[in-house]
Amino acid sequence: MGKRTAIxxxxxxxxxxxxxxxxxxxxxxxxxxxxxxxxIRIKAGVEQRLSLNVPVWGDVRPGTGEAAEAVPAIGMxxxxxGTAALSIDFSRxxxxxxxxxRSYTMDARLFGVLPFKTVEMQVIPDERLxxxxxxxxxxxxTDGLLIISQGDFEGADHSRKEPARHxxxxxxxxxxxxxxxxxxxxxxxxxxxxxxxxEMVLTIxxxxxxxxxxxxxxxxxxxxxxxxxxxxxxxxxxxxxxYLEEDGTFGALGHGINDTDTTLLMNVQSGSLxxxxxxxxxxxxxxxxxxxxxxxxxxxxxxxxxxxxxxxGGIFGRLDEDAAGLLTGQAxxxxxxxxxxxxxxxxxxxxxxxxxxxLYDVNIRAVHLDHDNxxxxxELTVTDPRLLERTGGIVQGMSGSPILQxxxxxxxxxxxxxxxxxxxxxxxxxxxxxQ
Numbered sequence: 140m141g142k143r144t145a146i147x148x149x150x151x152x153x154x155x156x157x158x159x160x161x162x163x164x165x166x167x168x169x170x171x172x173x174x175x176x177x178x179i180r181i182k183a184g185v186e187q188r189l190s191l192n193v194p195v196w197g198d199v200r201p202g203t204g205e206a207a208e209a210v211p212a213i214g215m216x217x218x219x220x221g222t223a224a225l226s227i228d229f230s231r232x233x234x235x236x237x238x239x240x241r242s243y244t245m246d247a248r249l250f251g252v253l254p255f256k257t258v259e260m261q262v263i264p265d266e267r268l269x270x271x272x273x274x275x276x277x278x279x280x281t282d283g284l285l286i287i288s289q290g291d292f293e294g295a296d297h298s299r300k301e302p303a304r305h306x307x308x309x310x311x312x313x314x315x316x317x318x319x320x321x322x323x324x325x326x327x328x329x330x331x332x333x334x335x336x337x338e339m340v341l342t343i344x345x346x347x348x349x350x351x352x353x354x355x356x357x358x359x360x361x362x363x364x365x366x367x368x369x370x371x372x373x374x375x376x377x378x379x380x381x382y383l384e385e386d387g388t389f390g391a392l393g394h395g396i397n398d399t400d401t402t403l404l405m406n407v408q409s410g411s412l413x414x415x416x417x418x419x420x421x422x423x424x425x426x427x428x429x430x431x432x433x434x435x436x437x438x439x440x441x442x443x444x445x446x447x448x449x450x451x452g453g454i455f456g457r458l459d460e461d462a463a464g465l466l467t468g469q470a471x472x473x474x475x476x477x478x479x480x481x482x483x484x485x486x487x488x489x490x491x492x493x494x495x496x497x498l499y500d501v502n503i504r505a506v507h508l509d510h511d512n513x514x515x516x517x518e519l520t521v522t523d524p525r526l527l528e529r530t531g532g533i534v535q536g537m538s539g540s541p542i543l544q545x546x547x548x549x550x551x552x553x554x555x556x557x558x559x560x561x562x563x564x565x566x567x568x569x570x571x572x573x574q
Contacts, residue, residue, distance in 0.1 A: 171195070175247060175256055176508040180475055180569050181235050182265040189233045189477050191508075195255055196228040197247040237262040266572070267470040270541035270548050271380035271389070272487030272496030274417055276435030277454070278375045279396060279410035279446055283312030283344060284321045287400040289368045295358040302357045303366045307343065310401050313370070314349065315342035324372040331356050332364050344406075371398065374405060377415055377433040379488055379539035381453065381551040381571065385470070387463045389444065390574075392453045392539040393551035393566045394514045410446030412456070413437060417492055423531035423560030431490065431536030451513055452566060452574035453539065453551070473568050474547030476516070479506050484519065486552055488540035490529050499523040503544070504562075514553040517542065517565035532560035542568075 174193050181187040227233055227245065243260040288309050294300040313321055316330045317340055331339070338355045356364040380391045391412075395404045415433040423429030435441075443462035448455040458466075485498045500523040510516050519542070521532045530537075533555035542550040542565050551571060555563040 171249075172256065173507070173509050175229065175258065176476060177256070178259045178261065178573075179245075179477075180261045180263050181237060182473075182475070183240050183262050184236075184238055185265055186234055186236045187475070187477060189229070189235065191229040192231075194230050194250050195247050196226065196230065196251045197245050197255075197258075199225040199227055199243045199245045199260060201241065201243060240264060263569075263572075265472070266384075267472055268382040268384060268548050268568075269466055269468050269470045270487050270543060271383055271391075271466055271468070272489060272541055273380050273466070273494065274415050274431065274433055274489050274536065275378055275380050275391060275443075276375070276413035276415035276433065276437075276441075277378055277391075277396070277410065277446070278373065278413065278435075278437060279405065279407045279449065279454075280373050281312070281371065282406040282408035283314045284324060284327055285371045285398060285401070285405065286311045286313065287369050287371050287398060289366075292357075292365060292367055293360045295360060295362060297360070300357040300359070300365075301367055302354055303368050306352050306354050307341075307366070307368055308345070310345070310403050312344040312406060313341050314344055316340075318342075321372075324370055327370065331366055334364055336364055371400075374398070375435065377431060377435065377536045378454075379537055379552075380412075381539045381541050382548060382568075383458065383463060383466050387458050387460065388455065389458050390453050390455050390539075390551075390571050393553040393571060394453060394538060395451050396449050396454060404451060405449060407446065407449040410449070410454070410456070411442050412444040412446060412458070412462075414441045414443055417489065417494065417536075420490055420530055421534065422529075423534050423555065425558050425560070428555055428557050429531050429534030429560060431530075431534055433536065448574065450574040452571045455574065471543070471546060471548045473572070474544060474549035475569050476506070476508050476567050478547060479503065479517070479544065479549050479567070481506060484542055484544040484549070486519075486521075486537075486540045486542050488537050488552075490526070490534075490537075497525075498543070499526040501542070503542075513570050514566045515564040516567045516570065517550050519552075519563055519565055521561050521563075527561065530560075533563040534560065 171193050241262045245258040247256045247258050249255040289303045291299045291301040334356050341352045359365050378392045383389050398405050413435050415435045417433050419432040421430040444458040446454050446456040481503050484501050484503050487496050489496045501519045502522050503519050505518040507516050540552040550565040550568050553564050553566050
């Protein structure tokens with residue numbers, strides 16, 4: 140027993156030594172990595188204070204294509220190679236000031252010695268945006284015909300047919316059929332039906348690659364010619380507008396429009412915004428997300444704007460002049476990542492039929508300066524008893540609701556935690572503007 144006990148003690152000793160000299164340093168390194176954002180933005184003409192408190196420092200130089208002599212940052216000096224450089228030590232608070240919009244690159248080093256991370260630093264305009272918080276009806280048309288799934292069907296001879304097997308895949312976009320551009324789902328289905336089993340040439344976009352595929356439709360049990368694919372050419376829904384700029388451009392949702400079947404970000408050719416009316420609220424409960432139910436009348440006279448971009452950070456476009464004139468709220472300065480703090484904040488949203496946005500209290504639980512998911516930089520909890528009573532917290536349809544703190548627009552609501560609807564995530568406003 141004594142020998143066995145000694146062996147166990149030795150194993151435990153090695154385990155704790157491994158934990159001390161391998162696991163703990165690795166955890167410290169990962170934590171430090173997350174504290175240093177891959178991208179830092181500062182406003183032109185405004186002093187910006189950074190307090191990262193990490194043992195990382197390095198030299199900031201003009202970005203690719205920027206002239207060294209044009210660098211306006213205060214504190215810039217010329218190094219031995221004649222290149223303008225600014226040394227920054229993130230182990231203590233740093234104040235930066237730049238007079239013009241420019242791009243910089245920082246080769247950050249751990250303890251000033253070990254190569255650590257490349258940080259892109261951008262000087263952006265000191266913008267002011269009108270927080271919106273209004274519900275919007277969304278309609279987008281895909282850029283090509285999106286394949287949402289492929290499979291088999293019963294043929295005329297009662298065998299299983301799979302014409303598209305190994306040729307087409309969910310997430311592909313059909314751009315042309317026999318050289319003719321695809322305008323709609325119905326047009327494509329007619330083309331397939333009219334082949335009478337002759338081979339078709341489909342032009343496909345898969346990721347960033349475009350190529351042709353030859354595929355031969357087969358007859359189903361009803362005698363119709365099919366490819367065994369299910370396709371989609373549009374998407375629609377209800378969301379919330381985040382902000383409006385002076386020139387009438389807007390940002391909304393705080394996340395992209397993803398296909399419900401493939402979960403992939405949809406390639407959008409065009410889209411429109413419509414007036415919508417909130418008619419009901421399904422209250423969120425643990426395990427069951429709530430939802431704002433709206434009526435969207437796609438009559439052209441209810442159209443209020445165009446959607447021009449669908450990106451990971453939201454949808455963007457331009458409001459019609461009359462619709463833009465109805466948003467009379469006060470324009471606020473934007474708050475960058477380094478301006479955001481944990482604690483009290485507010486969200487602006489509309490959950491009633493009168494369509495009047497209201498401010499509701501929330502608490503920012505955590506700020507992730509370098510989250511892998513751009514839509515989850517902020518963690519927040521709804522604390523306002525009025526909103527909790529009405530919706531239970533964050534519900535579907537509230538995506539895009541502006542987040543305000545200290546008189547600044549700092550972000551937008553993006554997701555809800557299904558098991559706890561009081562809690563959710565948000566995107567930094569700077570990440571929306573980047574899109």
